[in-house]
Amino acid sequence: MEQTLHPKSPLIAKLERITSFREFMILYIIVLSVIGIAYAVPAFLDQANLSAILLAFSDQAIIAIGMTLLMVSGGFDLSVGSVVALSGAVTAIWLQRGVPVPAAIALGLGVGALIGLINGLVIAEIGINPFITTLGMMSLARGMLMVVSNGQNISGLPSSFTVIGQGSLLGIQYPIWISLALVVAGDFLLRKSRFFRQNYYLGGNEKAAILSGIPVKRLKVFNYVLTGLLAALAGVIITARLGSASTTAGKGLELRVISAVIIGGASLKGGVGTIAGSFLGALLLAIIVSAINLLGVELNWIDFVLGATLLLAVMADTFSSKKTE
Amino acid sequence: MNASDTSASLLSVRGLVKTFPGVRALDGVDFDLLPGEVHALVGENGAGKSTLMHALAGVHQPDSGKIILRGQPVAFADPHAASRMGISVVFQELSLSENLSVAENIFANRQPVGPLNLVDWGSLYAQTRGLLDLFEMRVDPREMVYNLSAAQRQVVEILKALSVQPSVLILDEPTSSLTARESEILFGNVHRLKTQGVSCIYITHHLSEIFHLADRVTVLRDGRHVITCPVAGVSEEDLVRRMVGRELADMYGSRATPIGEECLRVESAGREGVFSDISFALCGGEILGLAGLAGAGRTEFARGLFGAEPLDTGRIHLDGQPVRIRGPHDAIRHHMAYLTEDRKGQGLFLGMTVRDNCVAPSLSCFATPRGLMDERAMTDFAEYHRVQFNIATPSTRQRVGNLSGGNQQKVLLAMWMGVKPRVLIVDEPTRGVDVGARSDIYHRLRELASTGVGILLISSDLPEILGLSDRVLVMRNGRLAGEFTRDQATEENIIACASGLAAPTSQATGVSS
Numbered sequence: 001m002e003q004t005l006h007p008k009s010p011l012i013a014k015l016e017r018i019t020s021f022r023e024f025m026i027l028y029i030i031v032l033s034v035i036g037i038a039y040a041v042p043a044f045l046d047q048a049n050l051s052a053i054l055l056a057f058s059d060q061a062i063i064a065i066g067m068t069l070l071m072v073s074g075g076f077d078l079s080v081g082s083v084v085a086l087s088g089a090v091t092a093i094w095l096q097r098g099v100p101v102p103a104a105i106a107l108g109l110g111v112g113a114l115i116g117l118i119n120g121l122v123i124a125e126i127g128i129n130p131f132i133t134t135l136g137m138m139s140l141a142r143g144m145l146m147v148v149s150n151g152q153n154i155s156g157l158p159s160s161f162t163v164i165g166q167g168s169l170l171g172i173q174y175p176i177w178i179s180l181a182l183v184v185a186g187d188f189l190l191r192k193s194r195f196f197r198q199n200y201y202l203g204g205n206e207k208a209a210i211l212s213g214i215p216v217k218r219l220k221v222f223n224y225v226l227t228g229l230l231a232a233l234a235g236v237i238i239t240a241r242l243g244s245a246s247t248t249a250g251k252g253l254e255l256r257v258i259s260a261v262i263i264g265g266a267s268l269k270g271g272v273g274t275i276a277g278s279f280l281g282a283l284l285l286a287i288i289v290s291a292i293n294l295l296g297v298e299l300n301w302i303d304f305v306l307g308a309t310l311l312l313a314v315m316a317d318t319f320s321s322k323k324t325e
Numbered sequence: 326m327n328a329s330d331t332s333a334s335l336l337s338v339r340g341l342v343k344t345f346p347g348v349r350a351l352d353g354v355d356f357d358l359l360p361g362e363v364h365a366l367v368g369e370n371g372a373g374k375s376t377l378m379h380a381l382a383g384v385h386q387p388d389s390g391k392i393i394l395r396g397q398p399v400a401f402a403d404p405h406a407a408s409r410m411g412i413s414v415v416f417q418e419l420s421l422s423e424n425l426s427v428a429e430n431i432f433a434n435r436q437p438v439g440p441l442n443l444v445d446w447g448s449l450y451a452q453t454r455g456l457l458d459l460f461e462m463r464v465d466p467r468e469m470v471y472n473l474s475a476a477q478r479q480v481v482e483i484l485k486a487l488s489v490q491p492s493v494l495i496l497d498e499p500t501s502s503l504t505a506r507e508s509e510i511l512f513g514n515v516h517r518l519k520t521q522g523v524s525c526i527y528i529t530h531h532l533s534e535i536f537h538l539a540d541r542v543t544v545l546r547d548g549r550h551v552i553t554c555p556v557a558g559v560s561e562e563d564l565v566r567r568m569v570g571r572e573l574a575d576m577y578g579s580r581a582t583p584i585g586e587e588c589l590r591v592e593s594a595g596r597e598g599v600f601s602d603i604s605f606a607l608c609g610g611e612i613l614g615l616a617g618l619a620g621a622g623r624t625e626f627a628r629g630l631f632g633a634e635p636l637d638t639g640r641i642h643l644d645g646q647p648v649r650i651r652g653p654h655d656a657i658r659h660h661m662a663y664l665t666e667d668r669k670g671q672g673l674f675l676g677m678t679v680r681d682n683c684v685a686p687s688l689s690c691f692a693t694p695r696g697l698m699d700e701r702a703m704t705d706f707a708e709y710h711r712v713q714f715n716i717a718t719p720s721t722r723q724r725v726g727n728l729s730g731g732n733q734q735k736v737l738l739a740m741w742m743g744v745k746p747r748v749l750i751v752d753e754p755t756r757g758v759d760v761g762a763r764s765d766i767y768h769r770l771r772e773l774a775s776t777g778v779g780i781l782l783i784s785s786d787l788p789e790i791l792g793l794s795d796r797v798l799v800m801r802n803g804r805l806a807g808e809f810t811r812d813q814a815t816e817e818n819i820i821a822c823a824s825g826l827a828a829p830t831s832q833a834t835g836v837s838s
Binding site (some may be wrong): 194200204216 | 654671672674676681691692697741
């Protein structure tokens with residue numbers, strides 16, 4: 001409506017539109033916090049620290065791609081943290097038994113995809129809601145991990161495997177490259193491709209999407225399979241990076257990732273969100289964790305600060321959208 | 326009445342102004358409600374009716390101007406304050422809690438209580454039953470609202486407003502989801518309330534209603550008061566002209582091209598317990614009306630035809646070829662389109678832009694061979710239809726949820742142009758749509774028919790059915806109960822057929838209620 005009162009030049013209007021994107025808001029905040037933290041603790045900008053931040057958050061970024069897809073389409077997945085641990089353990093177990101590296105990885109990824117498939121079929125075909133389905137799967141997958149690993153961490157993995165998590169190219173570790181490549185590809189596809197764009201319609205109004213001929217059930221199943229697969233990939237990478245599969249890997253990761261995605265502009269109601277936004281949301285959380293470390297704040301404060309960040313982001317969003325309506 | 330004299334009025338409004346960002350919704354409106362009168366308030370969407378009502382109900386606070394109740398200036402901080410002063414509103418958007426009973430909804434937060442402040446259920450149900458009887462509604466007060474039809478919910482909503490025993494009752498399009506019979510009961514009750522001294526403000530798009538219901542009518546246009554006069558002194562055409570501020574040439578238009586070949590044939594379509602044995606043919610360029618009472622199964626049949634719900638029996642032929650439709654995607658692939666009656670709930674993506682809505686059913690038409698969306702083509706398509714359909718929006722990047730009902734309906738129609746329909750099913754295409762937008766929609770339907778599209782028009786608005794249809798089918802209790810040519814079709818015939826009464830003879834005056 002405002003446009004009718006104050007006609008603007010197309011260039012300014014376009015600039016305003018671009019800079020009003022959620023991603024820019026988070027980018028401003030990231031830039032501001034980086035400047036602030038670097039001023040307080042110059043060591044923050046050391047390459048070792050920066051790459052430690054990126055490394056720690058690379059697996060979250062990978063999972064956030066799938067989670068964004070799900071949340072845009074009106075769903076979400078609590079089982080990703082357990083899938084991370086289970087897939088890592090499955091890969092590690094087969095490696096210990098002497099299976100070639102690619103085959104072991106494929107088995108780990110397969111477990112993630114299978115769990116995603118089960119989630120998707122239960123949600124889309126039986127119609128049980130995503131919260132209950134994936135809450136059950138979260139516990140089920142964690143339990144399965146405890147059974148297959150006998151409650152023990154699995155280590156002693158071949159270096160041909162651990163290089164995936166520990167090697168580097170141009171001074172930047174492989175996990176960072178992998179996550180960046182996936183985020184760029186994912187963001188492009190969710191913005192541009194016909195197939196992925198259907199998710200906005202599904203999340204915007206499922207009934208209208210059905211009447212518009214969008215294959216809603218198939219799309220849901222696909223989203224959960226892809227999310228399971230991405231979580232499994234993160235699990236494989238974490239296992240390679242640490243050189244062992246831990247039974248506590250990925251604990252609480254699902255909520256961390258959902259927070260990042262919401263900070264990035266998605267909503268539990270569906271229909272909005274971008275992968276770039278989620279990526280930046282995850283980056284912001286990672287920077288905050290690093291700052292807490294560097295500033296010498298007691299580590300017990302981490303969860304408190306992350307929770308406060310999420311609440312502030314959502315409140316700021318609600319406030320600004322009320323003002324424009 | 327003198328514009329400054331408010332002494333005779335129960336409720337007066339003087340110079341009311343209310344602005345929202347970018348729009349002056351009320352621009353110095355004067356309005357008077359006399360004790361015991363039914364005062365109709367009409368105008369196009371965006372004329373300021375709803376804003377005026379919201380100001381009177383305490384939902385919005387006016388920027389300037391006065392509200393005078395029984396000679397005293399009043400200001401309502403919130404709807405509760407207005408309600409305490411005896412102003413009660415039946416909102417168009419239903420405000421019921423689906424998971425509570427009828428009784429608990431009607432007495433929301435005002436349940437009669439006994440000792441210890443516990444709800445006195447016996448008295449609650451008895452009082453509710455008394456109110457339900459008033460509307461001849463045979464529903465148990467304990468019934469959950471989610472089990473009620475849209476029409477029954479509307480009645481509950483009205484009873485909820487009546488339960489505070491208001492002196493001013495504001496009804497916002499109360500008949501939009503009622504059947505003809507239920508509307509008659511509502512009118513009867515408005516009359517009864519009037520004899521008890523309750524004044525009513527009655528907002529409606531159905532001008533025909535006000536002539537046997539209202540005493541006076543006020544027309545608003547663009548936030549300004551146009552005229553207030555007794556209904557006895559005006560005609561429907563007068564009112565329409567005052568509302569739109571221009572002459573509306575021939576609302577329904579007329580057929581421009583001859584009817585073509587058969588494009589759709591349905592043979593004994595049925596679904597267990599819902600509808601059965603539906604057979605008919607539709608020709609290219611023909612507008613085929615499908616009339617019937619609410620609950621006759623028209624929407625269910627249309628959804629079945631479109632594949633949104635399964636058909637148990639029946640065959641469908643398109644252009645003479647048998648087709649199997651297993652879901653809406655199959656129907657769309659065969660160039661069928663279905664405009665749902667539930668615009669907001671099932672038709673549109675309210676949070677998305679006009680542009681993204683317009684391309685929803687035909688995404689693949691806007692994708693490059695590599696599967697990427699062609700932004701330019703999408704924008705061009707939306708822009709083209711914005712102009713074609715006369716959609717009032719500053720830009721196609723506007724969220725559809727921000728548009729008025731009439732413009733939303735136009736977007737819904739534009740949305741289905743992308744599938745290049747051969748058969749277009751429109752279900753209540755003008756429900757809750759103002760007269761200007763309605764005229765635009767009728768003209769588009771006529772234009773589509775003249776390009777050879779076969780149109781199945783489902784509507785509960787009989788003047789619309791009669792004005793547009795080349796032929797009228799009537800459904801009753803899930804079956805086809807009659808077929809009328811354009812010449813045979815009259816309101817009396819169709820109502821008689823739809824309600825199962827014997828067709829009236831030419832001298833009969835139709836169905837008495």
